[in-house]
Amino acid sequence: MSELPILTCYIDGDFVNSDTHFDNINPVNGQAIAHISEATPAMIENAVASARAAQESSWGKMTVNKRCALLHKVADRMAEREEEFIAAEIADTGKSLFQVKTIDIPRGTANFRFFADLAKFNSGETFITDTPTGDKALNYSINKPLGVVGVISPWNLPLLLATWKIAPAMACGNSVILKPSEETSSTAFLLAQVMDEVGIPKGAFNLILGRGRAVGDALTSAKGIDAITFTGASSTGKQIMKSVANSVKPISFELGGKNSAIVFADADLDKAIKGVTRSSFTNCGQVCLCTEKVYVHRSIFEPFVEGLKQAALQIKIGYPTDKDVFMGPLVSKVHQQKVLSYYQLAKDEGATFVAGGGVPQFNDERDMGCFIEPTIITGLSDNARVNQEEVFGPICHISVFDDEDEVIDRVNNTDYGLAASVWTENLSRAHRVSPQLDVGLVWVNTWFLRDLRAPFGGVKLSGIGREGGKHSLAFYSEPINICIHIDS
Numbered sequence: 001m002s003e004l005p006i007l008t009c010y011i012d013g014d015f016v017n018s019d020t021h022f023d024n025i026n027p028v029n030g031q032a033i034a035h036i037s038e039a040t041p042a043m044i045e046n047a048v049a050s051a052r053a054a055q056e057s058s059w060g061k062m063t064v065n066k067r068c069a070l071l072h073k074v075a076d077r078m079a080e081r082e083e084e085f086i087a088a089e090i091a092d093t094g095k096s097l098f099q100v101k102t103i104d105i106p107r108g109t110a111n112f113r114f115f116a117d118l119a120k121f122n123s124g125e126t127f128i129t130d131t132p133t134g135d136k137a138l139n140y141s142i143n144k145p146l147g148v149v150g151v152i153s154p155w156n157l158p159l160l161l162a163t164w165k166i167a168p169a170m171a172c173g174n175s176v177i178l179k180p181s182e183e184t185s186s187t188a189f190l191l192a193q194v195m196d197e198v199g200i201p202k203g204a205f206n207l208i209l210g211r212g213r214a215v216g217d218a219l220t221s222a223k224g225i226d227a228i229t230f231t232g233a234s235s236t237g238k239q240i241m242k243s244v245a246n247s248v249k250p251i252s253f254e255l256g257g258k259n260s261a262i263v264f265a266d267a268d269l270d271k272a273i274k275g276v277t278r279s280s281f282t283n284c285g286q287v288c289l290c291t292e293k294v295y296v297h298r299s300i301f302e303p304f305v306e307g308l309k310q311a312a313l314q315i316k317i318g319y320p321t322d323k324d325v326f327m328g329p330l331v332s333k334v335h336q337q338k339v340l341s342y343y344q345l346a347k348d349e350g351a352t353f354v355a356g357g358g359v360p361q362f363n364d365e366r367d368m369g370c371f372i373e374p375t376i377i378t379g380l381s382d383n384a385r386v387n388q389e390e391v392f393g394p395i396c397h398i399s400v401f402d403d404e405d406e407v408i409d410r411v412n413n414t415d416y417g418l419a420a421s422v423w424t425e426n427l428s429r430a431h432r433v434s435p436q437l438d439v440g441l442v443w444v445n446t447w448f449l450r451d452l453r454a455p456f457g458g459v460k461l462s463g464i465g466r467e468g469g470k471h472s473l474a475f476y477s478e479p480i481n482i483c484i485h486i487d488s
Contacts, residue, residue, distance in 0.1 A: 007185050008037045009209050010192035012050035013202030016043060022211065024185065027094040027329040028319065030368040036185055039208040039215050047206040048224035051148040051175035054203030059175055060145070062201070068116035071171055073198040075112040081194065082109070088186035089159060090320045094328035094370070095283050097321045108159040108187075111167040114452050115472065119171035122473045129483075136486040143477040145173035146250065147226035150219045152240070153188075154232045155181035155331050156286040156392075162188060165229045165252075166205070168472035174226075175204050179219050181232075182211045183331050213239075220244055227251070229475070231288075234390075234416075234461040252465040252475050254457055256390040257288045257418030260411040261447075262401075262433070263304060265297040267423040271445065273307040276396070279421060279447040281315060281374045284330050285339075285394035288462075289419045289441075289448060293387055294398045295407050301400045305354060305378065308398070312355040312374045318366070327394065329370035336370040339393030343375060346386045351377040351397070382413050390416065404433065412438045418458035421447050440466070 007024065008015045018040050023032040039047075054060065059067070078085065085105045090097060095104070124141035131137060149169045153162035162180060169176050180188040192207040208215060216236075220228050220243040227250040230240055234255040244251060261279060263272045279291040296304045320328040330336045336359075343357050356375030361367060374394040380387055387397055401407040411420060421443040424430055434442040440458040443449065450456070453469035465475060 004032060004034050006035045006037055007189040007209060009039050009043055009047075010189075010196070010205070010207040011043060011047045012053075012206070013196065015192070015196075018043060022182070024092065025183075025332065026091055027331055027333075027370040029365040030333070030370070031365075033091050034186065036182065036209050038210040041218055044208055044215070044218045044222065047177050047208055048148060048222050050203035051177055051206055052203075052224050054175045054201055055145070055147055058201035059204035060173060062173075064120055064173070067173060068120055068171060070198060070200060071112045071116040071167065074194055074200070075109045075116075077194045077198050078105075078109045078112070078191070081190065082106075085159060085187055085190055088190055089184075090328075092158060092184040092186045093155070093283075093331055094320055096325050096328055098325075099283060100320075104157055104160045108163040111160070111163040111452070115167040115171040118469065119168070119473065122172070122470075122477070124479060134488045136488065138484040138486060139481060141479040141481050143172070143473070144480055145477055147174060148224055149174045149176050149476065150222070150225045150228045151176055151178045152216060152219070152228065152230040152232065153178065153180050155183040156283060156288070158184040159187040159191070161231050162191070164467065165231075166191075168467075169229070169476045170204065172473055172476040174476055175206075177206045177208060177219060177225070179208050179210070179216060182209070185209050216240075217243060223247065225249065227476075230254075237463070250475070252457075252467060253463045254288065254467065255418075255461060255463045256392070256416060257290075257458065257462050258293065258388065258390050258414045258416040259289060259291050259419045259421075259439075260293040260295060261291045261421045262407055262411065262423065263294065263296045263300065264422070264424040264426070264429065265299045266425045266429075267300070268425060268445075269300060269303060269307065272423040273304060273311055275421065275423065275445070275447050276308060277311040277315075280396040281312065281327060281394045282448070284327050284372065286331060286335075286392055287448075288392075290392075291421065291447070292391060292396055293411075294396050295401045295410060296398055298400050298402055301398075305376075305398055308376055309355045312376055315374050317360050317371060317373070318362070327374065329366075330372055330393065331370065333370055335392070336372055339372055339391060339395070342386055342389075342391045342393065342395065346377050346380070346395075346397075349380055349384045349386060351384075351386065352379040353377055354398075356395070382410055388414060404429070408433060408436050415461045416458070417460040418462035419443070
């Protein structure tokens with residue numbers, strides 16, 4: 001084996017290696033940058049046992065103030081090691097330095113601070129109950145942790161989406177077992193180091209590494225796991241639901257999306273073009289919230305298409321750390337081939353390619369990587385496969401529409417229901433249209449703008465439950481009603 005670093009699991013306060021390793025690949029050039037130690041069934045059992053032990057002792061008995069103070073130390077140490085997290089995230093994903101530096105890593109740190117503060121003010125309910133006999137009762141509730149939470153996080157926003165779950169789960173007093181994507185385990189490994197450095201009690205945080213079904217299924221089916229939270233593909237979500245069905249575990253799913261943008265005739269055209277460019281091509285379209293379908297009013301269709309084309313052609317693709325690079329590579333060769341298969345499917349279905357449709361050529365090591373062109377297509381029906389299936393790449397289809405009711409029906413013609421964006425300068429229209437869209441989140445004249453207190457999640461194939469603010473605390477804790485009889 002080469003002298004590349006080895007990313008190991010973290011179980012019961014120790015970094016644990018195994019006999020099985022696989023390569024961590026840099027998508028910029030296809031080269032291995034580390035070896036990943038794959039958890040064995042016995043290691044997963046140990047992780048569950050240690051998490052349960054922590055619930056019954058150190059972590060479970062810790063006061064909320066002490067627990068949240070430790071989570072603030074996690075955030076502080078992450079901030080001190082920010083450059084390491086940035087470098088690791090770029091190496092794993094290939095995403096641009098600007099995005100990692102301004103969104104992914106700072107938000108990961110902010111999640112710990114936000115939920116640590118929020119948990120200290122998580123209160124129950126209190127009622128005075130009158131009885132038919134004239135006596136009274138005091139009914140109040142307290143919030144108890146679920147126990148051991150399995151966190152399965154995706155490869156597109158590795159640290160941000162892992163901490164989005166870990167932070168509220170731990171703030172509520174749960175022990176956590178994190179299983180990150182095998183494509184992007186580096187920042188999870190750094191997070192385990194941070195947990196160890198600041199003195200998080202043994203077993204309160206565990207990291208298991210490994211590939212897909214083998215490790216993931218072992219985690220979701222483990223008897224000692226009390227709840228599962230997952231972000232990723234809808235197909236995987238269905239599999240997890242089957243796995244947890246026998247034990248009826250609580251689940252929180254943030255799954256795929258086939259998101260639309262509606263550009264009305266009264267929209268600020270320049271603002272809409274800039275916004276849709278960002279919503280379609282950010283992170284190579286590898287964000288569950290990205291726009292893949294754009295509906296534009298007939299009166300502005302041609303100038304919008306031309307404007308979006310010019311914006312796409314001006315996108316700089318290249319090394320993530322180069323100046324002004326907006327798009328790095330896709331996450332892997334496997335995913336690159338998947339997205340290219342949808343480009344071919346679009347051609348087979350009769351799409352007109354306005355821009356892109358292939359792979360950029362660099363004549364250097366990047367040609368061994370996973371780069372792809374931002375792509376704009378038109379001419380397909382709403383029921384075409386490319387307009388119904390999630391591509392998860394930098395592609396959008398632009399359609400023309402004529403009236404408000406029509407476009408609402410067409411946007412809702414999908415099995416998914418995560419997000420949508422509406423571009424209009426008419427305030428009444430914005431308020432009228434937004435609630436009629438079958439999604440969990442609507443942006444008006446913006447995209448990817450989030451408040452951590454607001455509910456986040458989708459409907460239909462896009463997920464179950466809501467996360468964010470009090471909604472996260474509600475999932476990761478269980479209210480217990482206590483009734484005290486009061487004599488008259």
